[in-house]
Amino acid sequence: MANIKKIGIVAATAAAVVAAFTFAQAKAKMEASAPAVGTAAPSYFLPDQDGQMHTLASDKGKAVLLAFYPADGTSGCTLEAHSLSSAYKDLKALGVTVYGVSVQDPKSHKSFCTKEGIPYTLLADTEKKMSAAYGVLIPGVGIANRVTYLIGADGKVAYIDTNVNGHLLTCGEDWAAWVKAHPAASASARVSLASFSPSASGPAVIGKSAPSFTLPDTTTGKPVSLGSLGTSKKATVLLFVSTRCPVSNAYNSRMAALAKKYTALGVAFAGIDANTTESTREIADFVKQQAFLFPILKDSDDKVADAYAAHVTPETYVIDKQGVLIYHGRIDNDMDPANVKTHELSTALDAVLAGKPVARPEAKAFGCSIKRGG
Amino acid sequence: MPAYAHAAVIVPATAATIKQAIAARRGHVVLVNFWATWCGPCIAEFPDIVRVSRQLKPQGLETLAVTADSRKDIATKVLPFIVKSGASFPVYLEQSADPQDFITAFDLSWQGDLPRTFIYDRRGKLVRTLSGQQTAQSLTAAVRPYLKP
Numbered sequence: 093m094a095n096i097k098k099i100g101i102v103a104a105t106a107a108a109v110v111a112a113f114t115f116a117q118a119k120a121k122m123e124a125s126a127p128a129v130g131t132a133a134p135s136y137f138l139p140d141q142d143g144q145m146h147t148l149a150s151d152k153g154k155a156v157l158l159a160f161y162p163a164d165g166t167s168g169c170t171l172e173a174h175s176l177s178s179a180y181k182d183l184k185a186l187g188v189t190v191y192g193v194s195v196q197d198p199k200s201h202k203s204f205c206t207k208e209g210i211p212y213t214l215l216a217d218t219e220k221k222m223s224a225a226y227g228v229l230i231p232g233v234g235i236a237n238r239v240t241y242l243i244g245a246d247g248k249v250a251y252i253d254t255n256v257n258g259h260l261l262t263c264g265e266d267w268a269a270w271v272k273a274h275p276a277a278s279a280s281a282r283v284s285l286a287s288f289s290p291s292a293s294g295p296a297v298i299g300k301s302a303p304s305f306t307l308p309d310t311t312t313g314k315p316v317s318l319g320s321l322g323t324s325k326k327a328t329v330l331l332f333v334s335t336r337c338p339v340s341n342a343y344n345s346r347m348a349a350l351a352k353k354y355t356a357l358g359v360a361f362a363g364i365d366a367n368t369t370e371s372t373r374e375i376a377d378f379v380k381q382q383a384f385l386f387p388i389l390k391d392s393d394d395k396v397a398d399a400y401a402a403h404v405t406p407e408t409y410v411i412d413k414q415g416v417l418i419y420h421g422r423i424d425n426d427m428d429p430a431n432v433k434t435h436e437l438s439t440a441l442d443a444v445l446a447g448k449p450v451a452r453p454e455a456k457a458f459g460c461s462i463k464r465g466g
Numbered sequence: 467m468p469a470y471a472h473a474a475v476i477v478p479a480t481a482a483t484i485k486q487a488i489a490a491r492r493g494h495v496v497l498v499n500f501w502a503t504w505c506g507p508c509i510a511e512f513p514d515i516v517r518v519s520r521q522l523k524p525q526g527l528e529t530l531a532v533t534a535d536s537r538k539d540i541a542t543k544v545l546p547f548i549v550k551s552g553a554s555f556p557v558y559l560e561q562s563a564d565p566q567d568f569i570t571a572f573d574l575s576w577q578g579d580l581p582r583t584f585i586y587d588r589r590g591k592l593v594r595t596l597s598g599q600q601t602a603q604s605l606t607a608a609v610r611p612y613l614k615p
Contacts, residue, residue, distance in 0.1 A: 338504035338505075339504060401577075402577075403577035403578070403579040404577050404578050404579045407577065421566075422565075422566075422578075425564060425565060426536075426565075427536070428536045428538065430538075431536070434564075454566075455564075455566050456565060456566040456569045456570065456576075456577055456578045457565040457566070457569075457578050458500075458502065458534035458560070458565055458569070458578045458579075458580055459577075459578050459579060459580070460504075460505060460506075460579070460580070461507065461579035461580060461581075461597070461598055462579070
């Protein structure tokens with residue numbers, strides 16, 4: 093009896109040692125093998141949901157998007173699949189071959205594709221070699237982490253998104269926006285900035301996913317999406333501003349100071365100008381003149397202002413790293429710095445950085461109406 | 467006594483003050499215009515507010531204006547503007563502890579954008595909300611259905 097018990101303990105200890113060893117080994121291997129941007133992408137040779145084989149060599153000369161995900165049919169993976177499915181047409185038009193990669197077998201992939209109407213190819217990494225080669229295999233668990241690689245037409249890693257969970261609902265369109273902004277990454281991407289069309293979803297509700305959008309930066313002309321702003325950031329602040337509104341202008345130095353302070357703490361900032369009366373050039377000059385550390389995006393058709401139901405300048409929004417809108421409203425209670433008593437925007441940012449709920453998620457003040465187009 | 471003498475006093479007000487002023491005019495249609503001297507469209511619209519107020523007063527229209535200007539701008543900007551406009555209706559200065567309380571007291575969906583005009587019928591019920599710069603024509607059209615025939 094005593095002997096049996098003793099053997100049991102020894103066996104359990106041995107199992108624990110093996111598990112610990114595997115974990116350390118896997119972790120070390122994962123860190124060592126994760127390819128960096130600019131390095132050659134690891135090759136692969138895997139079947140898809142129909143049993144057809146795919147290799148990096150056969151995809152040579154094309155940009156390849158590899159969306160590693162943990163498992164078919166789970167909720168996060170389904171959300172990601174929906175976003176990637178809706179962006180699939182855009183990615184294809186940009187010359188990007190799209191693969192979802194997980195450790196389930198072709199049969200599981202087939203039923204996931206059918207059930208969710210997934211138009212892109214799912215690779216079955218049942219031996220976990222590809223997941224390991226890309227450094228995404230979760231140690232001890234043996235499934236792929238949610239990481240996306242974009243491989244350029246030259247076969248080198250062009251972009252790695254390790255924060256897919258931070259923008260699950262918009263990841264597909266955010267990746268398409270990234271490819272559009274980096275045409276060199278895909279040889280067959282015949283995309284000029286002129287063909288880029290601004291977009292936004294909606295509406296904005298406190299506690300819900302903030303509407304995604306893609307708008308041009310007035311300084312560089314390049315598209316900026318909500319996802320690209322917030323990737324690997326602790327929060328994102330959107331500031332609806334105007335170059336001419338006296339209230340917005342009364343806040344210029346306060347906005348610059350807030351951006352300086354909170355950018356250093358890991359918060360992303362972007363201004364949005366939705367006034368049809370203010371041109372891109374005027375806004376770009378304004379950014380330069382104010383020495384803002386953040387870009388101001390041009391919302392020409394008021395799509396984003398409409399999606400966010402923004403009405404005044406300045407009007408601000410704070411989005412947490414999960415993409416949820418957590419604050420909407422004023423910067424502080426008064427345009428005249430002498431009368432300022434409460435600082436709602438910085439209070440909200442302090443709360444989100446401390447991992448606490450925002451006590452006052454909405455605060456209004458008088459401002460200039462946004463001059464919308466016809 | 468010059469016509470602007472009534473308006474040459476600006477009364478500090480909370481939302482409750484304005485609500486009381488509306489209630490005190492029961493039996494009249496009441497037009498409440500929110501504006502500020504820093505607001506371009508408000509300045510452009512104000513002469514039309516003055517004109518419509520004067521034209522429709524005989525038919526029972528009462529007008530109130532509420533400015534969101536800073537207290538420090540009252541003597542230098544707000545008073546000279548009111549005097550020049552020839553307004554003969556009361557002008558209030560928003561002086562609530564928190565602008566949000568003031569804004570939401572009138573319309574929960576209002577984000578604080580100016581100008582804004584609210585129209586109350588003869589029983590004191592809010593019947594119209596006008597956002598953005600109005601004209602004499604659009605103001606008249608909004609008010610007329612509630613006036614005595």
